[in-house]
Amino acid sequence: MELDTFIHQLHFDTEKIFPPDWEVDWDDAPLPYKLYRGLPAITLSAEVPLTLKKREDNLNPSLDELGHFLWYVYGQTQFSQSPLIDGAKGENVSFIQSLRRFVPSGGALYPNELYVYVKLDDAPTGIYHYDVAHHRLILLREGNYDNYLSRSLGNRLPISDCFCTVFVSTMFWKNFYKYNNFSYRLQGLDAGVAIGQSLEVANTMGFSTQVCYQFLDRSINHLLGLSEQQESVYAVIPLSTKPIPRTGNEKKDEIVFASELCREVPALNHESYNRSKRVIDYPILRKLNEESMFETTQSFAKLTNNKAEYSFGSDMVLLPFTECFSYDLASVCRERYSPGIDFTLGKVSQTQLSTLLKETVSFLYQNDLDDTQGHIENRLSLYGSFYNVEGIPNGAYSYDYGTHALRKIAEGDYREFLQAGLTMPFVNMYQVPLCMHVVGDKDHLKGTFGYRGYRIQQMEAGILVQRLSLVSCALGMGGHALLGFDVNQSDELYRINSKEKTSLIEIPVGSYRPRAWLRGSLQN
Secondary structure (H helix, E strand, O other), rough: HHHHHHHHHHHHOHHOOOOOOOOOOOHHOOOOOOEEEEOOOOOOOOOOOOOOOOOOOOOOOOHHHHHHHHHHOOOOEEEEEEEEEEEOOOOOOEEEEEEOOOOHHHHHHOEEEEEEEEEEOOOOOOOEEEEOOOOEEEEEEEEEEEEEEEHHHOOOHHHHHHHHEEEEEOOHHHHHHHHHHHHHHHHHHHHHHHHHHHHHHHHHOOEOOOOOOOHHHHHHHHHHOOOOOEEEEEEEEEEEEEEEEEEOOOOOOOOEHHHHHHHHOOOOOOOOOOOOOOOOOOHHHHHHHHHOOOEHHHHHHOOOOOOOOOOOOOOEEEEOOOOOOOOOOHHHHOOOOOOOOOOOOOOOOHHHHHHHHHHHHEOOEOOOOOOOOOOOOOOOOEEEOOOOOEEEEEEEEEEEEOOOOEEEEEEEEEEEHHHHHHHOOOOOHHHHHHHEEEEEEOOHHHHHOOOOOHHHHHHHHHHHHHHHHHHEHHHHHHHOOOOOEHHHHHHHOOHHHOOEEEEEEEEEEEOOOOOEEEEEEEOO
C-alpha cells in the first residue's frame, strides 16, 4: 500500500487498514512496560510527595526530585478492577484488571517508553531507561554525551546546561497487537499526551523545557540502544533549572550526519523482555518510521506562520474574561477520569466553558517547529458542539483565541448526529454537554516535514488533549478522548473541508457519576 493512501485511510476510512481476518491474541499480549535484564539499577524513592512545589534555587536537582518528576509524568499510579457483564440479564460477569498512570492511553496499553540522559550530583552520568514497573532507573550507557546529543539536535540547544534530557519513544508492538495498523495513529497521540504531562509537571516543579521534534533519529536511537524495527524515539525534551534560549548556539553552516555520529559510540546489545511469544510483523509502520527519519541536519525545517482567520458569519459569542486559573496539579492528576458511559448531563456555565477553552489553548511551550513564542494555536484549533450551556444557543462553534469568542457555524442539537458517528458506543452523547474536537491541517504538515509531519501533528494534538483533560478535571468535569468517530461527519458539521482542515480527535467533556469499580492508589 502507498503511504499516502495509508495515511488517508488511517484518518478517513479506518476500516480499510485492518486485515479482513484480524483477531487479537489476548493470551499473547505484551507487557504495558519494557523490562531490561541484567543491568545496573538505581532505585528511586517511593516517598513521592502528595503535592508538587516549584523549587526556589538554581542548584542541580537531586535524584529524588527526578524520581518525583518521572513518577508524576509516567509512573504506575493506580490498580483498577472493573466488571465486564456479558448477557442481557447480567448472568455472566468477569473482571478486567489494569495498571494505570496519570495520563490516558488508548486501551491503557501505554505504547511509549521514557529514557533519560542524567547529569546529577548523586547518580552516575549516563543514559537510563525509566523502569515503570519498579520505579527505578536502569543504566544503559555511562558517560557524558553532551556533544553527541547536541549535534544530534542540530547544535541548537545548550545541552551542557541541562541536568536531564528526556526521550519519549514508541514501542510499535505494544499496541499493534490489539489495534493493528490503526496503532500508528494512537502512538503519536499517546506520545503527545506524555509530552503534555511532562510540560505540566516540569512547569510546576520549576524546570525549563523545550520539545524537540526534529533530531537525527538513528543517532539518538543508537545512543539509547534501540532496535529501530521495534522502537524509535519520537520526541526529545531537555530539562534545565535555567531558562532555555529559544535559539541556542546554532551552527547553521555545520551539517551533521547520523551515520557519522553512530560510529563515535559503540552499539548496545542489552536484553529486554516484553512477554509476547509471537510478534507479528508491521511492515507499514516500519516503512513509515523509516520514511520519517532525518539522516542529516539539513532536513530540519521551520513552519511559516500562516495562520488564517476564518469567519463563518457575523454570529459571534464573546466569552467572559476570567482571572488566571490555577489548580493543584498533583490533586488533579489523582482525580482525572475518563468517564466513558458514565457521563451525566448537567448545566455548564459560560465561565466554565470560557475557562476551559482559554486555559487549554493559551499555554505556551518552546519547540523547534517555528519561530513563534510557542503558540500551539498557530497549528491547531478547538471546535465544539455545545448543548445546555448557559447563555449560548445549542450548536456547533469554533473557538477564536485571539478575540476569546465563539464563532457560530450551525445552530441546533447535534447529540444524535454525534452519537451516530461513533464507531463503538463508548460514550452516551445524549449525556454530554460539550463535545470538543481538535482541528488541524488536512495535509498533516507533510509539506514541511514530509511523513514526519503526521506524527508531529498527532503529538501536538495529544498535548492539547492532556491539557484539556487536566483543566476539565480542575473545573469539576471529566474528558474522554476518542478516535472511534466519523471524521468525515465531523468535518461536515464544522464546514472545514473547504478550508483544508480536519478533525484529529474528539473529546466529550461534562459531569459524570462515579463508576462501580475497585481501584487503589500505588502511591507510597
